[in-house]
Amino acid sequence: MGNHSDGSPNHSGTVATAGQNEVEKFQDPGIPPHRLRLADTDPKAAKRAERQVALLFGISVVGTLIFLVAYFAIDLGDDSSIATIRLQNALLGVGTAFAMLGIGTGIVHWAKALMPDHEVSEERHAIRHEEDRQAAVRIVDDIVEETGIKRRPLIRNTLLGAVALAPLPAVAIFGDLGPRPDDKLAHTMWAPQDGKLKRLARDPDGTPIKASDVTIGSAFHVIPEGLNELHEGKLNEKAKAVVLLMRLDPASLNPSPGREEWGYNGIVAYSKICTHVGCPVALYEQQTHHLLCPCHQSTFDLTQECKVIFGPASRPLPQLPIAVDDEGYLVATSDFHEPVGPSYWERDSHERSINS
């Protein structure tokens, strides 16, 4: 009895079920007979269930009291210790949990053990009735007719036009949610100001770094000098300007033509902002010379000018050209030669305009 043979599809456009061999189907025996619970037959069991429900409600009362005691008896004061807060949090939680679970389990136990548990069957009704449908269709037709919209295309067309245009102001007012991007993303604080090269400073305290401070194997988290003194837009500038400064054996660096002078004696500075979606790429492995982004695991090889060797980033990290000023401090000789951080639509044209 293969099922392809008896699967004739000519059944009112619906799936062929075992419809044609109805006789072969098991008949629905109907709802199984009702089985009595212990509490239905034994008054003692019913009484016991009743006491259990009352006990659960009682537990709820205790929970509420625990909450109130924990709330009022434990004073957080001005300098509360972590242990006090933990204790209060736990007691408030336990109190609430008892109060809620007591009521909840009590009601449910009541319903399960004592309320009638006869399963009943209710007929489903059609979602709509044919006469309703016809009446509704007639009403819609009448409404459309009475507006006369079909007979007066001028009204219809101008209305459509007006309605189509009306939301435009709503879109337009969103234009003031923020300033235009212009080329803000293309520049950072590292650009020399009034001919003065910016020193590299420690994050977060802002003290400048001497080349001699940077020993082989070390990594400095760097911000531009003067960043901490900014009053407005400090985080905006920081979000673009943060740099990781590392020193490795100069022999292991392989600068490409034109970038030989961007480091200083094995000290190199790279943007800390991932070219993928902008997390700080701050994990420096001093032996493998790999930089790893903790968010999406893009891995950059410092010895290949931070080329991507693993993960979702597609571009190398931008390098900050650095040198040493006459006091021995590290300075940025120019801004980055490309926009830092994640890619954006205008990025390439910004890069070209920086380098032209």
Added chain:
Amino acid sequence: MSAASTAEPAFVAKTKTGRFTDFVDSRVGGSGILREFGRKVFPDHWSFMFGEVALYSFVILLLSGTFLTFFFDPSMAETHYDGSYVPLKGVEMSVAYNSSLNISFDVRGGLFMRQVHHWAALLFVASIAVHMLRVFFTGAFRRPREMNWVVGSVLLILAMAAGFTGYSLPDDLLSGNGLRIIDGVIKSIPVIGTYISFFLFGGEFPGTAIISRLYMLHILLVPALILLMIVLHLFMVVVHKHTQYPGPGRNDNNVVGYPLGPVYAAKAGGFFFIVFGVLALMAAFFTINPIWNYGPYDPSPVSAGTQPDWYIGFVDGALRLMPGTFGDWHVEQVWFGHVFTFNVLLPALVPAGILFTVMFAYPWIERWITKDDREHHVLDRPRNAPTRTGIGVAGFIWYCVMWAAAGSDLIATHFHVSLNDVTYWLRALFFVGPIIGFIVAKRVALALQRKDREIALHGRETGRIVRLPHGEFIEVHAPLDEYKRYKLVGFESPQVLPAVPNEHGVVTRKEKRRAALSKWFFEDRVAPATPAELEAAHGHGHAAVEAPEESKSLSH
């Protein structure tokens, strides 16, 4: 005191509650509603409760969230912390983070409320997800419930939006880096990405506007939309009445269960308190989002293990899985002087796009393939719809692979394997996993059907071995009663629907495609046992376990 109804002036309510109801009714006229709902029947099954879990979590979110708004200040202005938490004393931070810390350390019960709110948020989305899986695997999305499936899917997206906007509010390091990732994804959008980013953040990232903007979305717009959708969702549940699992006495024309009043109302009402209690326990003993660990947002630091909350995890995982370069070929391309950041765009949009599109469209896809336009109120047991179950499992596994990828670093450290290897394996599973999942799930479903057949025809194995007079050992099988048997045999087993010519007598290409899909859908099937087979099985005696259905168990 007399009833509102003029037809039966003699009717007087028996209880106080009844008299009160009567009082209200005579003024607002709700007796019709009560008459309709008071004894409305709801089927009872544990898997029907997840929608309620979601609803109750939402109520708890509203309650705890309201408390939090009394103390939270969404300003990004700078301030210095002067609260009780010593390791942050004097640290420069935003007012938003400061007020979140104050809620945690200096407002009595504030930490508890924060933890309840956040646990409830995670549970809210999780219960929606489980609810949708239940609806999918039991076929509850079929006519007439397709639109409600869509409303539910919208609710899932809104729940994720509510969660994400809330996740960012404390302005801590973790959520700040999350926002930065979002900013990076937005910037990758062609043409308008940079503008959207600037408009959203009120200028450059991070700016000083984003927290208060997200706050408005989080406490006003998104919850309002969720409420609206919940109303629609529940309205349709009432119109359709609840589905029920197949079984004796249950069919598409009735609904078998407990009346709303009192049993079902008591259980559902009590369940709210239970959900609240469970969340309170979690908040009492388990830390969630310890913002004091992360510190204030600052664009320079980042913490290992920076991840979004679980429901955004699959997008983050997809971002991690996508390689940015293939050898020396860069996935990011510059065409006509403009940047196409495919290494971000593809993983951020494509998997989520496919998941949600298929999710929204699935009721119509299946309806088109099966040509099944009837109303269904009796659910399918997942094993009785093997192909659908396979599709569901495939999608679920696909999701889980991306989800797991969001924790690839933690998988690496906790199982002492290489982070890179985890990524390579997950990349492979991203493609292979769903296929294996489909095949295995479908085979398991068919095997379970066969087991059902066997039990229906031969009864349950009792584990009792009996030696027959001629020396043969057999295991005694206990026959089923007719109710239990009907549960195993009383289902529809649709079959392949070959291509049918249209009214012009032509078999269109679309129809041919549909027929091919129909074949894929229903080719493998196990026919439900029939009374004749049962008769035959009994004829063979209990020893004959395997023989009779051998020929018809699975035919191709």
Added chain:
Amino acid sequence: MKALSQKRRHPLAAIALLLMGLLLTGGLYAVATTVNEAKASTTTYSANDTEEGGKLFAANCATCHGMGASGTADGPSLVGVGAAAVDFQVGTGRMPMQMNGPQALKKPAQFNDEQTHQLSAYVASLGAGPAIPEEELVNGGGDAAAGGELFRTNCAMCHNAAAAGGALTRGKFAPALADVSGKHIYEAMVTGPQNMPVFSDSNITPEGKKDIITFLKQIESTGSPGGADLGSLGPVAEGLFVWVAGLGVIIAFTIWLTSRTS
């Protein structure tokens, strides 16, 4: 010769000379600071310590690090790594390594305190390097808030904001810092064991290191105010918990709720 004198007059010559000068001062400065570090220690080594250490080294370490600790293909040279590096690596059981792997793992120390002291003495005698820090720098008592800021900037990306550890590339990882002594944390910072960068005193001052240790000890001793911290692993642990424990308990309740009482 003529070529050389021409080069000397080259406009870049001045810059080159300047650079060389700076390099020289920088190098001297670096030596000076490390000498300072070495002086900072109160630990003193007797000649006997050094001698005993030399014997221990030859027997246990020289296979990889070479005789005289000059390094082989299997292990780096230890000349100039200082006593702090030995005290950290041996004191935490990382050295001697059990087997070659992505990184040396922490395990029960193989040498007792005295032997570790002798090994340190021997390696310190080979060349100046970071010394074992003074007691008062590693016992806390600094500014936890300042330490927290330094920790988040310099350490949290690998070790996690709550010092719960994190993954590095190809099977390497940054360990969790709970239960690590202040001394070993300090030594790790100044020596940069394995792939950890070096945080010399010119990068993070001894005072700053003291603050970091204070911060770590403080968060470790107080614990989380919200209850169990789920490993301080962030949203992944929280998501897992809500799916397994949260939904698990809820499902148990739903099954009870819809089951029939006997």
